[in-house]
Amino acid sequence: MLRLPLKEMQASSGTVKGMFKSNAPLIRRLLILLQFLPGVLSWGKEGHYATCKIAEGLLTQEAITTVKMLLPDYANGDLASLCSWADEIRHNPRWRWTGPLHYIDTPDFKCNYDYCRDCHDFAGRKDRCAAGAIYNYSTQLSYYGLPASEQKYNLTEALLFLSHFIGDIHQPLHVGFTGDAGGNTITVRWYRRKTNLHHVWDNMIIESALKKFYNLNLAVLVETLRTNILEDWSADIPSWEVCESNQTVCPNLHASESIRLACKFAYRNATPGSTLGDPCR
Numbered sequence: 681m682l683r684l685p686l687k688e689m690q691a692s693s694g695t696v697k698g699m700f701k702s703n704a705p706l707i708r709r710l711l712i713l714l715q716f717l718p719g720v721l722s723w724g725k726e727g728h729y730a731t732c733k734i735a736e737g738l739l740t741q742e743a744i745t746t747v748k749m750l751l752p753d754y755a756n757g758d759l760a761s762l763c764s765w766a767d768e769i770r771h772n773p774r775w776r777w778t779g780p781l782h783y784i785d786t787p788d789f790k791c792n793y794d795y796c797r798d799c800h801d802f803a804g805r806k807d808r809c810a811a812g813a814i815y816n817y818s819t820q821l822s823y824y825g826l827p828a829s830e831q832k833y834n835l836t837e838a839l840l841f842l843s844h845f846i847g848d849i850h851q852p853l854h855v856g857f858t859g860d861a862g863g864n865t866i867t868v869r870w871y872r873r874k875t876n877l878h879h880v881w882d883n884m885i886i887e888s889a890l891k892k893f894y895n896l897n898l899a900v901l902v903e904t905l906r907t908n909i910l911e912d913w914s915a916d917i918p919s920w921e922v923c924e925s926n927q928t929v930c931p932n933l934h935a936s937e938s939i940r941l942a943c944k945f946a947y948r949n950a951t952p953g954s955t956l957g958d959p960c961r
Contacts (some may be wrong), residue, residue, distance in 0.1 A: 724883035852942035
């Protein structure tokens with residue numbers, strides 16, 4: 681697989697406007713997976729699988745064909761099966777540089793987000809955060825369909841990274857406070873189990889929901905959410921495909937939503953040592 685050099689993380693909200701033409705519908709349809717979740721579904725492996733599976737069902741036939749063309753053969757045409765790939769590789773030395781692309785650190789207790797202020801890695805390198813990654817890999821996917829001699833990117837990796845980071849930016853604590861590393865340093869109990877606040881939102885909420893409401897059947901959970909979207913929020917779907925200023929992706933909007941949700945729900949009553957209940961109950 682191709683390791684992307686640092687220079688390929690230079691796309692920002694100011695540099696990608698107007699860059700998406702014939703392939704914009706594909707990217708927009710992929711973005712449907714972003715908006716439907718209330719602030720209680722988390723983003724571990726099951727959460728990423730669920731969001732990508734639902735998104736696949738909402739794609740146009742043209743977009744489905746394109747996605748399948750980009751997936752490796754062993755995925756058998758199933759994008760959802762690889763939506764956790766970016767997590768699986770991030771601790772490999774070769775891919776460690778991708779770590780900052782999974783989250784955005786914002787100033788403690790301000791409960792707002794600003795791309796120029798917040799989108800950088802621990803070394804201060806600009807555009808290296810979840811929002812910057814979404815801009816970058818969306819830009820790369822806009823090259824789909826060009827002759828092989830003009831291709832500059834690994835579009836399979838771009839698709840997998842984009843699908844994953846779109847999920848990450850909608851887990852509220854992936855856009856959290858710098859001081860607690862998005863809840864990672866806040867020790868809490870989820871019922872009787874000692875853990876940290878970030879892990880509760882990444883994994884434990886959805887694990888509890890699967891056990892209590894879906895008999896550990898992820899397919900049933902996915903179908904339930906899909907039905908809710910098509911029946912309860914069908915009127916909203918067209919608006920989910922539109923970003924301001926004719927951009928194909930709008931991660932700044934989603935990051936702003938996530939930090940507001942983090943302050944309203946995730947950080948609420950989550951003092952160190954506290955015992956949290958299940959908001960799905």
